[in-house]
Amino acid sequence: DVKVTQSSRYLVKRTGEKVFLECVQDMDHENMFWYRQDPGLGLRLIYFSYDVKMKEKGDIPEGYSVSREKKERFSLILESASTNQTSMYLCASSSGGGPRDSPLHFGNGTRLTVT
Amino acid sequence: GEDVEQSLFLSVREGDSSVINCTYTDSSSTYLYWYKQEPGAGLQLLTYIFSNMDMKQDQRLTVLLNKKDKHLSLRIADTQTGDSAIYFCAESINNAGNMLTFGGGTRLMVKP
Numbered sequence: 001d002v003k004v005t006q007s008s009r010y011l012v013k014r015t016g017e018k019v020f021l022e023c024v025q026d027m028d029h030e031n032m033f034w035y036r037q038d039p040g041l042g043l044r045l046i047y048f049s050y051d052v053k054m055k056e057k058g059d060i061p062e063g064y065s066v067s068r069e070k071k072e073r074f075s076l077i078l079e080s081a082s083t084n085q086t087s088m089y090l091c092a093s094s095s096g097g098g099p100r101d102s103p104l105h106f107g108n109g110t111r112l113t114v115t
Numbered sequence: 116g117e118d119v120e121q122s123l124f125l126s127v128r129e130g131d132s133s134v135i136n137c138t139y140t141d142s143s144s145t146y147l148y149w150y151k152q153e154p155g156a157g158l159q160l161l162t163y164i165f166s167n168m169d170m171k172q173d174q175r176l177t178v179l180l181n182k183k184d185k186h187l188s189l190r191i192a193d194t195q196t197g198d199s200a201i202y203f204c205a206e207s208i209n210n211a212g213n214m215l216t217f218g219g220g221t222r223l224m225v226k227p
Contacts, residue, residue, distance in 0.1 A: 004157070035217075040123060042203060042217040043158075090157055103148075104215065106157030 003027075004107040006091050011112045019078040021110050023091030030095060032074035033104065034058075034066065037088040049074055081114045088112075119218035121204055126224045133191040135221045137204030140185060144206040147180060148215065149189045152201045161189070161202075191223075199225045 007022040025032065031050055035043040035058075045058030047066040055066050063085060067075040074093075078085055091107040119139045127133045139147070145166050150158040164171045164178045164187075171178045177190040191198055201222050205215040 040219045042119070042219040043205075043215075044217075045214075048214075092158075103160040103163070104158070106159070108155065108157045 004091055004093055004105050006089075006107040006110045008110050009108065011110060013078075013081050013112065013114050015082060015114055017078075017081050017114075019081050019112065019114075021076040021078075021089055021091075021112070023074045023076070023093075023107055024072050025074075025091075025093040025105070026072065027093065027095070027105070028071065029093040029105075030071075031093060032068065033092040033094075034064075034074065034076045035090045035092065036060070037090055037109070043090060046076065081112075083114050086112060086114045118216050119204055119206055121202075121218040121221045123219065124222050124224070126226065127194050129194060129196055129225055129227050131194055133189075133194045133198070133223055133225075135189045135191075135202050135204075135223065137187040137189075137218055138185055139187065139204070139206045139216075139218075141206055141208065141216070142182075142185065144208070146207040147178075147187050148203075148205040148207070149176075149178065150203040150205060150217075152203065152220070154200075158203060194223075194225050196225045196227055199223055 004025045013019050033048040034046045037043050049055045049068040065077045089110045092104040094104050121137045148163040149161040151161050152158045175192045179188045201220040203220045204218040208214045
């Protein structure tokens with residue numbers, strides 16, 4: 001089974017702190033994604049990556065950056081955390097094929113609270 | 116506004132059928148998906164349908180697609196308490212089918 005592991009289930013940070021959210025997948029997937037999930041808004045794509053050192057902005061990239069130095073690891077960075085970044089963050093990965101071969105596989109999420 | 120819309124909440128009795136509805140706006144979507152999220156967990160792919168199909172059945176799950184009305188539904192037969200979860204509808208926005216736009220999610224509560 002594909003495993004997508006997010007390093008923290010819960011994080012509490014202060015406004016202005018730099019925050020790193022880590023995600024690791026063990027299936028050699030090319031594609032990795034960061035979403036945030038807010039009640040009633042569903043999942044919104046922050047950033048994604050099609051390959052090592054490649055990154056593309058999603059729908060809501062403002063206030064975030066990402067790093068993909070190794071294929072299995074995709075990090076989400078909040079340079080200066082703000083209270084409106086309090087949310088559930090979900091990492092996902094997929095291989096390069098279509099959904100029959102490669103649906104999105106999600107981690108269990110990191111609930112970040114910024115105070 | 117959202118490109119994919121769902122109602123927020125649905126409550127059914129155990130053993131009844133559940134129908135979760137979704138509307139989307141992008142007529143060029145290639146695939147449409149249903150994901151399930153149980154408490155404290157990430158999203159799990161339940162099923163998907165290619166846009167040139169109008170129905171797909173998989174055990175207790177039936178997906179209906181009305182492309183003209185851009186309406187997708189998920190029917191769960193003989194709903195069980197273990198089906199209680201949030202269900203997300205999603206449409207793909209690329210041909211590979213792995214760039215998704217999600218709806219807001221429908222919370223399904225199954226009463227014993």
